[in-house]
Amino acid sequence: MSALREFGSGVAVLGRGLRLWGTSPRLMLLGAVPALIVGAVFVALLVLVNGQADDLAVLATPFADRWPEWGRVLVRVGVGVAVALLAVLLTVVTFTAVTLLVGDPFYERIWRHVEQREGDAPADVDHGFWRGVLRSVGDSVRLLLATAAVGVCLFVGGFVPVVGQTLVPVLGALTGGWFLAVELTGFALDARGRSLRQRRAALAANRWRTLGFGTATWLSFFVPLGAVVVMPAAVAGATLLARDAAGAQDALARDAQVRQGGEEALPPPSSRRRPNEDRQGRGHRHQP
Template sequence: MRDLGTGFRYLLKGQRWVARHGKQYEFGLIPGLITLVLYVAALVALAIWGEAFVSWSTPFADDWSSPWQGLFRGFLTAVLFALGLLLSVITFTAVTLLIGQPFYESLSEKVDRDVSPDGTVPVSGLPLWRELLISARDSLRIVLRAALWGVLLFALGFIPVLGQTVVPVIGVFVTGFFLTEELTAVALQRRRVELPERLTLLR
């Protein structure tokens, strides 16, 4: 509970900083908007061509009689779209951070400079291209971990009762864990805290 209270106080401090720096808030929204457009486009494409993809990938059902062919392929199309939607939710922040690395690096430096007693900012000492490479590598690792959890939870969701009660709660905790890692990655990476250490720190 002590850690929860500390985290909540930092949340309030962060919100006060955002309230005093409105332009920085708008600046930080740009990567999220870019990612949102890309994800919406991908989901729309999946909705439009998902049925055709399912038909192409299930040639064994071509000779099935009605209504079984339609029911089977309709079910697979719905599952495919639901899985795409789930992966979008889980990976959205990681992809946003990857796209917005230069944006968030700049914002993180400004926050550190404002809250630092002497105005100094921790630096990694690495060239920009190396930081971007590390960020891309770590984001990919997080996306893969999140995707594996997403597929597992999606499959467990079909278990009667547990799939509709316990699994969604676990999904919230898993999503929150990865979201926290992604949101703290920029500041911790600049302090040379590697991904395994960050994951251990958040447990």
């Protein structure tokens, strides 16, 4: 139940981002423009790939040609679903990375607006335009490779009857949601000096909340024009998610330093004496 509550709180974070459409509509409209342009291209590519899913399923399962019809259909439906899921998984993560790159000035304004509204915003650090672009591209490529590796595993799972039609789509949504959350929190966590590995560690500390936010964002992209409306809200929600994750990680680090400092301040156990032993000598207790 605790995991479900955390998952629900992650979904609510996306809802908080969507509220910006009511409070800052002009800013959100600016953020919707890059998503609209990039989304049109990616939807066309996705339709093209998914239109070939059945043919690809037949090519990938020649061993099922002599199976009974029900078995052949079941396996090929699973493989077709896996092909479509792999294409969707790669498309959504790539779409997010490209949209953030193309719309960087707009999404940076949304991120900064949320930071300033919430207070305790990180200081502006100018890393240089090209250095920032190269770092963003590098992180996106690494995320895309990780997504492709997981997607291939899900594709293989599509060959398993029943599992390929039930469990694999669920795992695909959770996986896609996780990678979306890592990608979208880049603005806020980069500003706090977190590398890609540190971003993943910060989000993993509250995995179910991250999955709730990312999965809700992932599913909303499949609603007509959902990506256009949700993309700027997802940047705002990811900022809130990143602030909480970074704050919790910093608090744990401070607690660890305090505990370590306290332990170092004490003498070794072998050198400690009881108060009564200091008065009467080692091995003798004070008698009232």
